[in-house]
Amino acid sequence: MRKSGTPIAGMTVDAAGLYCAPGDFHIDPTRPVARAIISHGHADHARPGHGAVLATPDTIAILKTRLGETAAGSWQALPYGEALGVAGVTLRLAPAGHILGSAQVVIDYKGARAVVSGDYKLDPDPTAAPFELVACHLFITEATFGLPVFHHEPADQEIDKLLASVRANGDRTHLIGAYGLGKTQRLIALLRAAGYARPIWLHGANLALCQLYQSRGIELGALAHVSDAADKLAGEIVFSPPSALSDRWSRRLTEPLTAFASGWMRVRARARQKGVELPLVISDHCDWPGLVATIAATGAEEIWVTHGREDALVHQIGLMGKRGRALALIGYEENEGE
Amino acid sequence: MKAFAQLLDRLSYNPSRNAKLRLMRDYFRSTPDPDRGWGLAVLTDGLPFSFPLRRTLMDMVARRMDPELFRLSRDYVGDTAETIALMWEKPRPVHDDALASMRKATVSAGDTKAAPWQATRPEASSPPQDALRLSEVVSELALVGRNDLAPRLEAWLDQLDATGRWALLKLLTGALRVGVSARLAKTAVAELANFGVDDIEEIWHGLAPPYQPLFAWLEGRGPKPDAGRGLVFRPLMLSHPLEAADWAALDLSQFSTEWKWDGIRVQVAASDAAVKLFSRSGEDISSAFPDLVEAWHFDATLDGELLVVRDGEVAPFNDLQQRLNRKRVSKRQIEQFPAHVRLYDALTLDGVDLRQLPLVARRARLEAWFGRARPQRSDLSELIGVADKAKLQRLWSQTRATGIEGIMLKRRDSAYMSGRPKGLWWKWKRAPLTLDCVLMYAQRGSGKRSSYYSDYTFGAWRTGANGAAELVPVGKAYFGFTDQELLEIDRWVRTHTLESFGPVRAVEPELVFEVAFDAVQKSTRHKSGVAMRFPRIHRIRWDKPGAEADRLETLLAMIEEP
Numbered sequence: 023m024r025k026s027g028t029p030i031a032g033m034t035v036d037a038a039g040l041y042c043a044p045g046d047f048h049i050d051p052t053r054p055v056a057r058a059i060i061s062h063g064h065a066d067h068a069r070p071g072h073g074a075v076l077a078t079p080d081t082i083a084i085l086k087t088r089l090g091e092t093a094a095g096s097w098q099a100l101p102y103g104e105a106l107g108v109a110g111v112t113l114r115l116a117p118a119g120h121i122l123g124s125a126q127v128v129i130d131y132k133g134a135r136a137v138v139s140g141d142y143k144l145d146p147d148p149t150a151a152p153f154e155l156v157a158c159h160l161f162i163t164e165a166t167f168g169l170p171v172f173h174h175e176p177a178d179q180e181i182d183k184l185l186a187s188v189r190a191n192g193d194r195t196h197l198i199g200a201y202g203l204g205k206t207q208r209l210i211a212l213l214r215a216a217g218y219a220r221p222i223w224l225h226g227a228n229l230a231l232c233q234l235y236q237s238r239g240i241e242l243g244a245l246a247h248v249s250d251a252a253d254k255l256a257g258e259i260v261f262s263p264p265s266a267l268s269d270r271w272s273r274r275l276t277e278p279l280t281a282f283a284s285g286w287m288r289v290r291a292r293a294r295q296k297g298v299e300l301p302l303v304i305s306d307h308c309d310w311p312g313l314v315a316t317i318a319a320t321g322a323e324e325i326w327v328t329h330g331r332e333d334a335l336v337h338q339i340g341l342m343g344k345r346g347r348a349l350a351l352i353g354y355e356e357n358e359g360e
Numbered sequence: 361m362k363a364f365a366q367l368l369d370r371l372s373y374n375p376s377r378n379a380k381l382r383l384m385r386d387y388f389r390s391t392p393d394p395d396r397g398w399g400l401a402v403l404t405d406g407l408p409f410s411f412p413l414r415r416t417l418m419d420m421v422a423r424r425m426d427p428e429l430f431r432l433s434r435d436y437v438g439d440t441a442e443t444i445a446l447m448w449e450k451p452r453p454v455h456d457d458a459l460a461s462m463r464k465a466t467v468s469a470g471d472t473k474a475a476p477w478q479a480t481r482p483e484a485s486s487p488p489q490d491a492l493r494l495s496e497v498v499s500e501l502a503l504v505g506r507n508d509l510a511p512r513l514e515a516w517l518d519q520l521d522a523t524g525r526w527a528l529l530k531l532l533t534g535a536l537r538v539g540v541s542a543r544l545a546k547t548a549v550a551e552l553a554n555f556g557v558d559d560i561e562e563i564w565h566g567l568a569p570p571y572q573p574l575f576a577w578l579e580g581r582g583p584k585p586d587a588g589r590g591l592v593f594r595p596l597m598l599s600h601p602l603e604a605a606d607w608a609a610l611d612l613s614q615f616s617t618e619w620k621w622d623g624i625r626v627q628v629a630a631s632d633a634a635v636k637l638f639s640r641s642g643e644d645i646s647s648a649f650p651d652l653v654e655a656w657h658f659d660a661t662l663d664g665e666l667l668v669v670r671d672g673e674v675a676p677f678n679d680l681q682q683r684l685n686r687k688r689v690s691k692r693q694i695e696q697f698p699a700h701v702r703l704y705d706a707l708t709l710d711g712v713d714l715r716q717l718p719l720v721a722r723r724a725r726l727e728a729w730f731g732r733a734r735p736q737r738s739d740l741s742e743l744i745g746v747a748d749k750a751k752l753q754r755l756w757s758q759t760r761a762t763g764i765e766g767i768m769l770k771r772r773d774s775a776y777m778s779g780r781p782k783g784l785w786w787k788w789k790r791a792p793l794t795l796d797c798v799l800m801y802a803q804r805g806s807g808k809r810s811s812y813y814s815d816y817t818f819g820a821w822r823t824g825a826n827g828a829a830e831l832v833p834v835g836k837a838y839f840g841f842t843d844q845e846l847l848e849i850d851r852w853v854r855t856h857t858l859e860s861f862g863p864v865r866a867v868e869p870e871l872v873f874e875v876a877f878d879a880v881q882k883s884t885r886h887k888s889g890v891a892m893r894f895p896r897i898h899r900i901r902w903d904k905p906g907a908e909a910d911r912l913e914t915l916l917a918m919i920e921e922p
Contacts, residue, residue, distance in 0.1 A: 170425075171433045171446035173522065268810040277808070288446060288522075289437055290372065297810045299373050334432045341426065 030160040030324060031129045031136035032111065039351055040138060040162065040328070042129055045111035047076070049127050049138050052353030059113075061140025062124035063088060063203055066354045076100055078115055080123025080238055084203065087234050102151065118142040119153030120306050121204030122235060128156050136160040137320065143305065144312045145177060148211040149204070149240050153316075161322035164354075165330030166307040167285050170338075174285055174309040180302045181212045184259075184281060187300055192257045195275035196300075199264035199282040202228045204306050206261050207235045209283055210242045213259070221246045223255060225262035225271070248274070268297060285309065314338060329354035361492045361520065363391050364399045365527035371538040375806055380540060384548035388575075395494040397570025403545035405644070406534050408569070409502055413532050416510045417444060424448070424514070441533055445525035450518050492519055495570065497528065543641045553578040558595040558778055561642040565592040591629040593642040594661060594707050594715075595778035599768065599785035606786065610749075610769070616719060617744040617752065619759075620766040620787055621702055622677050622879075623667040624684070628652075628701060631659050637666075648686050651694045652701065655736040660729070661707040663776075665741070667763065669700035674763030676881055677893065703730070704741040704768075707776055715776040722776065756788060761920075765878065766790040792876040793918055794898055795820065796909040798831055799871040802853040804863040805838065812846055813853040813865060814838055816897070818873055820888070822912040831869055832888045832912055835877070840896035849900065872901040872909045880918050890915055 032044040038051035047057040054071035061067055061077075063084030070093035077085065079099040086093070100106055102125065105114045110132075115125035120141040127138040137158040144153050167174075188196050200206045206228045213222065221244040224232060229247055236242055248260055256276035264282065272278050282298040285305030293301035308316065313335060317325055324345045327335050332348035339346030367387045371380055384403070388396050401407060417440060421430050425447060437443040497516065504512050513532075517525050530536050546564065547557040555578070563585050567574055576582030600606075625640040635653045637646045646653050649666075668675040668683065675697070682697045683689065706726040707715055714722050723743075730740055744767065746752045756767050766789040774784040797818035805814035815838040819831035841849065849871070856868040876898035883891035890912075 169433050169436055170429050170449075171437055171443060173446070175522075268804060270811055272811050280810070290442060290526075291438055293373065297375075297804075297806050299375070301373065331432075331436075334429055337426075337428050337432075 031131040031134045033129065033136045033138075033160060033162070035349055035351070039353070040349075042111060042131075042136075044131055045108040045113065045129070047108065050140065050354075052351070058094075059115075059127050060085065061118065061127060061138065062120055064121070064141070067140065070094070074098065076106075078102060078123045078125050081125070082123075083234060083238060084123060084231070087230065088203075102154075116154040116156050117151035119144060119147060119150050121150055122207070122238065122240065124150060124204075126154070126156065128158070134159045136162065137322075138162045139164055139316075141166070141307055142316075143308050144316065145174065147177075147208050147306070148215060149207045149235060150306075155316070155319055157321045159322055160324045160326065161317060161320045162326040162328060162349075163313065163317060163335075164307065165313065165327045165332050165335040167305065167309050168313060168327070168331035168333075168335035170310045170334065172285055172288055172309045173311060174288070174305050175303050177208075177212055177304045178216065180283075180304050181209075181216050184300065184302060185213075185216060185218060187279065187281075188257070188259065191279055194277045194279045195255045195257070196259045197267065197272055197275055197278040197280050198259065198261050198302075199267040199280065199296075199298075200228075200261055200284075201306075202263055203231050205283055205304070207232055207240065207242060208306065209261070209304065210245075211240065214241065214243050218259075219243065220258065223248045223251060223258055223260040225260070225266055227263045227266070228261050264296075314342075317344070318342060361494050361497060361524055361528070363387060364395070364402075364494045365520070365524040367399065368527045368530065368536065368538050369523050371540055375539070376808075377544070380544060381548045381551065384540070384545060385551055388549060388552055393572050393575060394570035397572060397575065398494050398498045400545060400549060400571055401569035402531050402536070403540055404542040405569075407498065407501070407531070410534070411501075411509055411532060412506055416513065417441070417529075419510050420444070420514060441529035442526055445517075445522055445529055448517050448522075448525055492516065492524075497531075501532075541641070542643055546642075549574070549578065553580070561593055561595050562778075563592070564642065565636075565644070591631060591634055591636045593627060593629065593636075593638040593644075595642070596625065596627065596640055596663065597705075597774075597776050597778060597785060598780040599770075599787040600780065600782065602769065602786040602788040607753075607788070610786075612747065612749050612752065612769075614771055614773070615769045615786075616723070616772050617746065618704060618741050618768045618770070619744065619764050620768045620789065621665040621667060621674070621741065622763050622765040623665040623674075623680055623702070626664060626666045626701060627707075628656070628660070628662040628664065628703075630656050630661075632657070648683060648689050649699050650689065652699050652737055656738075658733050658735060659711060660709050660733075662701075662703050662726075663705035663707060664701040664703040664738070667700050667702055668697045670698060676763075677879075678881055678891075699737065701738045702741045703738055705776065718773040718775065719770055720772045756790060759790065764790075789878075792878055792898070793880065794874055794876050795834075795915055795918075796901060796904065797834060797873050797875045798869045798906045798909045799849075799853075799867055799873060800831055800833055800869065802849075802865050802867060809846075812850045814846055814850070816849075816873070818875060819869075820910050820912040820915055821907075829907075833886070834888045834890060834912070834915060835875060835892040835895040837873075837875065837895045837897050840876070840898060841900065845900055868906075870906040872904040872906060873897050874899040874901055879920065880915060882919060888912060888915075890919065 032042050034041050034043060038048050038053045038055050040049040047059055048055045049059045050061050050067040051058050056073040058072040059076045060081055063081050068085055070089045073095040075094040076098045079101060082097050082099050100115055102115055102117055105112055112130040114128045116128055118124040118126045118140050120143055124140060126140055129136045135158040137156050141164050142153055200209055210222055223246050225248055232242055232245055254276040260275060267280050279299050281300035281302055282296055283302040283304040285307055286292045287301035287303045325339050326347045326349050328349050328351050336346035336348050367383060370383050374380055433447055434440060434443045516528060520528060543557060546560045550557045550560045566586055573582055573585045577584050627638040629636045635656045636644055637649050637652060639645050668679040679697050682693060683699060706722050709725055709729050746755060769786040769788060771784045797820055799816055800819045801817040802813035803815040804810055805812055817833050817836045819833045821829050822832055824830035852871060853865055853867055857865045858868060859866045875895050877892040877895040879893040881891050
């Protein structure tokens with residue numbers, strides 16, 4: 023047993039977020055810092071303006087597409103599983119299963135190990151390497167869906183629901199609101215795996231990242247830009263960012279039937295509030311049982327919760343006989359970004 | 361149970377009436393008896409028994425859930441039944457190799473290569489919920505004792521998925537909130553056989569769940585069910601709005617005239633054994649009006665207007681609203697808002713069906729019967745008896761007494777026919793009041809209108825505390841304009857936005873609507889102190905500057921004192 027108060031693997035929190043003092047680097051800092059490890063490419067975790075950035079090769083490709091080549095002073099790619107020594111600290115990146123390139127950061131220092139989960143999920147995803155469980159002393163986890171009401175159904179079951187609706191409503195366009203990085207590509211890959219072979223139509227904002235995924239070797243089949251459509255796309259599937267679901271843009275479609283893919287769709291009031299006709303409970307985060315099982319399986323005695331609904335999760339961690347601490351880091355999106 | 365759970369789930373997300381009808385038709389077609397009949401019962405009159413449900417649910421929560429986790433979840437979800445459905449954990453199977461090996465994982469800091477762990481689901485494989493039938497649930501519920509409800513319910517919840525659990529709990533609470541009225545469900549049933557909903561209403565009160573004879577008839581396998589000896593709803597005769605051309609062509613000598621009362625249309629069906637009060641669509645609303653039901657002892661089917669009447673004076677519609685849409689009513693509400701029915705027609709009297717008789721003959725019998733029976737909490741709707749058209753028109757345009765909405769004109773020789781036959785009964789609503797108001801806020805609509813700013817809050821001018829003119833909201837409306845006008849208003853809203861709050865935009869005080877409304881009443885619930893009745897957009901005054909719209913004082917002057 024270590025004395026309480028001694029930082030495990032040198033991990034602390036400062037104004038920019040998670041900081042490893044002996045290695046002198048931040049993880050997913052929310053303001054510009056000298057050295058940053060970026061867990062994955064979503065905007066709230068990957069901000070421009072850092073000096074040196076370390077991430078997986080796929081994440082660096084995503085960052086350069088989203089933010090430009092000059093968004094960081096220098097880029098260093100570290101593939102999954104390769105160890106790197108930094109001033110007495112050994113670090114490596116392990117797949118987090120969240121989106122393409124997403125990583126957990128594994129930090130070993132003086133015989134103790136901390137794992138920073140970044141955002142993660144356990145469910146299978148054809149577009150992301152599967153989550154790797156890493157045993158550790160300190161587990162630093164997200165808690166986006168940190169309430170026991172969140173259980174994500176198997177994604178292929180939700181895809182079946184979508185395809186059944188497409189079959190039953192051939193006279194309408196299915197308009198799916200999905201986050202442009204990760205969620206869109208996963209849904210397309212799942213549709214392909216379920217045998218859907220027609221071209222899939224995309225809002226301009228969803229197109230560039232799909233092409234990036236394709237260039238990184240992920241099969242998405244035939245994709246097309248909605249503005250190139252010759253008709254009003256009755257019977258077809260269209261993807262748009264959630265913000266465009268109920269905007270004027272959608273009037274070019276035929277009686278759009280709006281679907282929204284998110285873990286939040288589990289709760290009826292949330293789905294109704296968005297005016298969603300077909301809620302799809304598909305998330306790129308862990309659900310509650312996933313969070314609880316992962317925390318238990320890491321074997322960690324101390325668990326920090328970075329962001330999300332931390333009250334319930336910290337309470338649960340206490341019930342499990344472990345030490346939980348809510349960091350309540352500011353700057354990570356809790357709602358719409360999912 | 362699975363089919364019914366899916367039906368409720370789809371209904372709850374589908375705003376369109378036609379889509380709801382299609383979902384229900386598909387369900388009734390593809391679901392066997394007696395399950396579909398119980399489904400119909402749940403969608404219409406509810407299950408014929410009730411439970412101490414709240415207490416049972418709280419007991420279950422206490423036994424199966426951590427109270428703090430339940431509290432946090434309930435706060436987030438906002439609905440107890442849904443929270444329980446979502447949080448419910450099935451008993452875990454003892455064997456789960458992946459989890460067991462995960463729990464054994466030990467910390468070894470030197471080992472940088474922990475074994476990769478392929479994702480596994482902690483929940484058991486899919487449960488045999490197809491096996492649980494709605495009819496089975498209902499028949500067990502009918503027999504279960506108060507103290508056996510909780511264990512029975514827990515066993516079902518363990519068997520169902522989240523949607524199934526939600527549907528089961530909603531079914532027990534009796535408040536489905538899926539946007540389906542009893543009448544809409546009956547319409548879907550009627551459409552199974554190309555009947556109209558009135559064909560179903562006519563026999564509905566002679567039927568009981570699970571309605572096998574009804575489905576047999578609709579599917580051509582059985583005779584039309586008997587309306588029964590019980591008290592049945594007989595579909596109402598409805599009127600057409602009177603337009604200027606109709607008025608010009610109308611021969612007043614053929615018509616009988618009455619006031620059009622500002623209440624709700626009801627049918628009283630009474631025998632020596634029982635009394636029922638039906639709404640205009642055939643819903644049985646008797647339980648909310650024990651004051652009426654207990655006051656009546658006669659054998660008749662009567663047509664009339666439900667009103668709140670105090671000391672012989674009709675109270676404003678607002679007062680009647682305090683008595684509507686509730687299952688039960690308190691003694692205090694009965695005293696404060698005494699119900700009353702103003703009678704204008706008789707369909708049956710003492711077991712004799714009068715519907716084929718001409719109106720004047722029915723009226724004569726109604727008057728004679730009323731004089732004999734002297735039923736309490738009711739009176740006869742007086743005949744206006746003006747034979748001169750010009751005089752009647754003057755009366756129509758001048759009368760603004762509380763409780764009167766206009767004038768009814770009914771052909772003296774009209775038989776009582778269900779539906780809306782042309783040319784027999786006319787309603788001549790008094791001209792609406794109008795006010796020029798300024799658009800203040802626009803909100804996105806729902807369903808088909810979700811990409812349009814289609815719900816409008818408008819205001820009138822008054823002098824603010826600092827002496828400057830300010831707008832105060834006086835009402836909200838979301839219809840009265842054409843699709844083309846909606847497009848134009850939507851465009852205007854987007855280019856004149858001052859501020860956005862979620863789906864709402866505050867706009868520059870520049871667009872004037874001529875708002876039409878039936879009446880205006882004092883209200884303590886509104887900042888302006890007034891509430892418009894039935895406001896709608898009458899005209900869009902693109903030509904009128906915002907500053908020239910009407911003032912609040914103008915609206916206040918339109919309030920009618922009872």
